[in-house]
Every structure is written in C-alpha cells, then in structure tokens.
Amino acid sequence: MPALPDDPHRSTATVTAEAPVPLPSGDAGPSRSRQGVWALLRRLHFYAGVFLAPFLLLAALTGLAYTVTPQLDQLVYGDELRVERTAGQPHSLADQIEAARTAHPEGSLAYVVTPPTAEDTTRVVLDVPGLEDDRQRTVFVDPYTNEVKGELITWFDETPLTTWFDDLHRNLHMGEVGRLYSEVAASWLWVLVLGGLVLWLGRARGQRAKSVRGVLVADRSASGVRRTRSRHAVTGVWLSVGLLGLSATGLTWSHYAGDRFGSLLDAVHAHAPALDTSLPSSGEESAKAGGEHAGHGAGHEGARGDVAGFDVALAAARDAGLGGVVILTPPTDEGDAWSVVQDDRVWPVHLDQVTVDAQTGEVTAHSRWLDYPLLAKLSKLGVAAHMGILFGVANQIVLAAIGIGLLLVITWGYRMWWQRRPTRDNRRTTVGRAPTRGTWRELPLPVLFLGIPAVAALGWALPVLGVTLLGFLVVDGLAGVVQRRRHA
Structure with missing residues (x-):
C-alpha cells in the first residue's frame, strides 16, 4: 500500500505527485541516481498497493474465516467427532x-x-x-x-465445513482458475511488505532524533494523511514477519510457484x-x-x-x-x-x-x-503454521491478529489515496495521483545491469509475479505514450 514519505512541497490539502520527492537522508545533496531508486520504489509500492490490495483483502477475509474451523467443526460435527x-x-x-x-x-x-x-x-x-x-x-x-x-x-x-472454507481461501470455489487469486496475493505480498519497510525506515532515518519511536509507534500528534500513513506503516512493521511467513508458506503449495519449489527440492534432494x-x-x-x-x-x-x-x-x-x-x-x-x-x-x-x-x-x-532434510522440515512446519495447527489455539489467535491487521493496513492505504486527492487545484482527479512515471531512467547503470537479470530470475521462480509485473509495465508504457500524445 502507498506509504509515501512526507514532501515539504506538498500540503495536506493539495498533492502534486509529479513533483520530485527528496530522498530522506542526512546528505546535503542526494545524487540523482539515489533519487531514482527511491522514486521507483515509491511508484512500485503505490501501484502494487492500489491494484493488488483487493486480492489481499480476499485472502485476509477467507483466511480469517478458516482460522476458526477447528472450533466450528466441534460445534457442527460434535456428534460424529466426540464420544x-x-x-x-x-x-x-x-x-x-x-x-x-x-x-x-x-x-x-x-x-x-x-x-x-x-x-x-x-x-x-x-x-x-x-x-x-x-x-x-x-x-x-x-x-x-x-x-x-x-x-x-x-x-x-x-470435514465438509472445513473443506468448504479451505476451497474458499484457496480458489474462491472457482477451481484451478480461482487459485490464481491466492497466488497473486502470495506472490506480491512480500514485495509490498519489504517495499513498505524500506520506505518507512528510510523516512525515519531522516528523523534520527525519534527514529525508533517513529518506526514502531504511530504518531498521534499528526493529522490528515500523515496520521493515516503513520498508522498504515507502523501496523505493517509489526505485521511484517507474519506476513512474510504467510507469503512464503502460501507460495510453497501454490500452483506455479509451488512447481518451482518442488523442482528446487528435487535438485537439492530435500524431499521428505x-x-x-x-x-x-x-x-x-x-x-x-x-x-x-x-x-x-x-x-x-x-x-x-x-x-x-x-x-x-x-x-x-x-x-x-x-x-x-x-x-x-x-x-x-x-x-x-x-x-x-x-x-x-x-x-x-x-x-x-x-x-x-x-x-x-x-x-x-x-x-x-x-x-x-532441512528444507523438507521447514516446508512442513511452515504449512502447519499457515493452517493454524503448529501451535494450537495460540497459532489460531496469531493468524487472526495478522488477518485483522492486514485488513486495517489495506483500509488505511486506500484512505491515504483518498486523502491525497487535490482539493484546490486540478480537481479533475478524485483520488491522489501516482508518483511520477519514468523514474527508471534515473537509475544508475549498475542497478539496471544487475536489476534486470535479477527481476527476470524472480519472474521465473514466481511466474504469476513475473507475468503480472510484465503486464503492468506494458500497460503503463502504453498509457505514457497516450498521455504524451495528448499533451503534444
């Protein structure tokens, strides 16, 4: 979700997202290449949050329902299960x-x-x-x-009830086609979490006097979009380990990424x-x-x-x-x-x-x-924790807390988007505008030379992530061409 650093050129009433955002650093004059990396991360986090939050919302709601299935089973099927x-x-x-x-x-x-x-x-x-x-x-x-x-x-x-909720969480009762929704959510969740952490920690680095408190505690003195951003980011920090764990374990039994993981286990002889x-x-x-x-x-x-x-x-x-x-x-x-x-x-x-x-x-x-083997152990333990089994009721409570926290993070993310809308000029947009397009041109050549193969390898390992990212780049590029022609 779009957790953006404060911009001294932006008021809480008027947002001009096209204006460059200074890199939060103690340096007097940040280099253009460093600004490019920061701006690209902001744009990726913004768009991933806007377009992929609905998938995460469904995963959180259906996962939250699944966490209570052991208790529901005892309530509904007590006559069959108990003596x-x-x-x-x-x-x-x-x-x-x-x-x-x-x-x-x-x-x-x-x-x-x-x-x-x-x-x-x-x-x-x-x-x-x-x-x-x-x-x-x-x-x-x-x-x-x-x-x-x-x-x-x-x-x-x-049981039939647990199976119904299991299918709802995995594929929304839509079979193999529906499994894509959960794989999209798991594939992008770690990108959103890590990107948000980098953005928030970078912002706190520019405020060294209160960096630790600013990272872990929401700023109650702030108002408007800054207050919403603080709640969104701080909650994300507290949930980050759990969300990364759910993303990793969910990918191991997904369709396409799960096949890649199985190939890895074959290559290193790490199957049970x-x-x-x-x-x-x-x-x-x-x-x-x-x-x-x-x-x-x-x-x-x-x-x-x-x-x-x-x-x-x-x-x-x-x-x-x-x-x-x-x-x-x-x-x-x-x-x-x-x-x-x-x-x-x-x-x-x-x-x-x-x-x-x-x-x-x-x-x-x-x-x-x-x-x-270690990987086989980690895989089985991770799946058990993902299902709320590994630590019994405590595991269920933690999963429920993560699910509710994710719902709050998503809600605050969309609220930021609404709060950043222009209110005095450029009223043609009803929500906050995206960070500037074309920030990749500001990246240093070493980042490009290393980043492109790394992203390609990541797209192979996580095919759904690679395909959706490629689709976004194509659509975004075409939108930029159309916009430039209109301005011309």
Whole structure:
C-alpha cells in the first residue's frame, strides 16, 4: 500500500505527485541516481498497493474465516467427532472396522485414523465410487462401544465445513482458475511488505532524533494523511514477519510457484524421505512413498478381509515409538507391507513413518522426522503454521491478529489515496495521483545491469509475479505514450 514519505512541497490539502520527492537522508545533496531508486520504489509500492490490495483483502477475509474451523467443526460435527464416555478399554481396530463396514458396506477400505484423544472417535475411511475427486466417505466409530456415530464426505480427513472454507481461501470455489487469486496475493505480498519497510525506515532515518519511536509507534500528534500513513506503516512493521511467513508458506503449495519449489527440492534432494513398502521377501524393488496421507484414493480390496492386520500394524508401530494419531494403510498388493504414518503436526511435531509386515509383526522400514532434510522440515512446519495447527489455539489467535491487521493496513492505504486527492487545484482527479512515471531512467547503470537479470530470475521462480509485473509495465508504457500524445 502507498506509504509515501512526507514532501515539504506538498500540503495536506493539495498533492502534486509529479513533483520530485527528496530522498530522506542526512546528505546535503542526494545524487540523482539515489533519487531514482527511491522514486521507483515509491511508484512500485503505490501501484502494487492500489491494484493488488483487493486480492489481499480476499485472502485476509477467507483466511480469517478458516482460522476458526477447528472450533466450528466441534460445534457442527460434535456428534460424529466426540464420544460420550471414555470408561473402560477401547475395542480392537478390527472390531471397530467391522462395525463401520457393517453399517457401510459400500466401496473399499482405504485407511484408518486412530483417535487424537481419548474423547475422540476412530475414523474408518472408505473409497466409494461416484464421489468427487479426492473425496471419501469417513465413518466415525466410538472406540469404547463400537457404535457408529455417523459418516461424512471428507477430503484428506477434513470435514465438509472445513473443506468448504479451505476451497474458499484457496480458489474462491472457482477451481484451478480461482487459485490464481491466492497466488497473486502470495506472490506480491512480500514485495509490498519489504517495499513498505524500506520506505518507512528510510523516512525515519531522516528523523534520527525519534527514529525508533517513529518506526514502531504511530504518531498521534499528526493529522490528515500523515496520521493515516503513520498508522498504515507502523501496523505493517509489526505485521511484517507474519506476513512474510504467510507469503512464503502460501507460495510453497501454490500452483506455479509451488512447481518451482518442488523442482528446487528435487535438485537439492530435500524431499521428505520415501519408504519402500515392498516386503523383503517379495523381491520387488519399487519404492512407494509414504506420506501424511499415504494411501489416499487407493483401493484396497485385497485387505478388506484381513482387518486383523490393522491391530498388528498398530502394535508394531507403537513398539517402534510412533505415538499419538497414526494413519494405518493396508497394502495394495500381496508383496507390500502395511504403512503407518504419524499425523501429529502440533509442536513439537511427530511425523515418523514405518512399514510393517503384518504376518510377522516386524517393522521393515522406518523414516524418522529427525532425519528429514532441512528444507523438507521447514516446508512442513511452515504449512502447519499457515493452517493454524503448529501451535494450537495460540497459532489460531496469531493468524487472526495478522488477518485483522492486514485488513486495517489495506483500509488505511486506500484512505491515504483518498486523502491525497487535490482539493484546490486540478480537481479533475478524485483520488491522489501516482508518483511520477519514468523514474527508471534515473537509475544508475549498475542497478539496471544487475536489476534486470535479477527481476527476470524472480519472474521465473514466481511466474504469476513475473507475468503480472510484465503486464503492468506494458500497460503503463502504453498509457505514457497516450498521455504524451495528448499533451503534444
């Protein structure tokens, strides 16, 4: 958003954005090249704020709604998710699965999720023909009574309500086309944040006597546009770390930038380790990756009659140190082992994986969270924090605060644009005019020679950022040509 430094030639009533803005520095005469860098940054921040704030507004609103989905799930689906009593020992997984299959014999058994706490139900997940892509039927079973508490159509273990809010945040329920909105927001958010920080810190540098307070505390003595700018910038400073984190983690699972990130993980061999699920005696060499949702979407007709294997696999996994919630997936072929994956993404996370030979109860392979490459760890931790899972309720509160703060920053940014409108002369414009066009001509040659390849590389790494920036440059250039012809 347009956080512009104060201009001694501009009053709060009349704004002439075409006038050059002096570089806030202690030097007596700032060089033209330094002014060019400053002016170009102001123009980029202004236009990015004006045109991309609507995307950020949608992301903030939908993300804010998503943060409360765990509480909404308990409110809406409490009968399915919770048990009424916890007395006695739970039944075996085999008995619970048989109860679920008796009530819902349709489809095939995909995997089973153990209860997160003693007050939760067991989830028996079925692949059922006719459902949408990646959708499954989850049957909720009371582990103490074997009573089927209900069933829901789920997406990677998410309830219908959470899935709806997830889709709203990711793509506005518009499929792949809608995903562009969230990638635009994530791609430009870090540019706006870093640009705003440079502008605000540069302004404070020119006021050394109160620079620290001026950076971190809004100026209540100011009025008009200066007061709005102070609130806008100071709030942005406090939110900067969180906003940069949301931008980075959002890009890792976006469409185009996410593909680039995946290529980076491939190049540096930083993916989460994959487990070989083939049994040692099978003679098969194919490696089948275990993951957070191992086995999702796969049919397991061969394992339907051998539900006792779930208890064997669970016991072996517990002996191997896998505590908390685990996902148990039966083998797809006779020569495969059972897959057991920890799904504990609350700090300190536990994401170990094992494969088990149900005939002998032996663990045939073990992947430990501590052995994950650094980038794989950071990616999983970042995604968990982005979803409000990593630190539980505290994580949700922080995300909600960031979302509300971003809404305020956007509101104050547009208010500045309105407050900077001319009120005494040049009344043809109803809002503040943009900083001067053509500031790139004032850049020193070394900046141009280094900047152009850097921007091109950035555009390759973040394709949506590159395409939208190129589109803006083309439109802005054409607008400049038209304006010059009108003046001529």
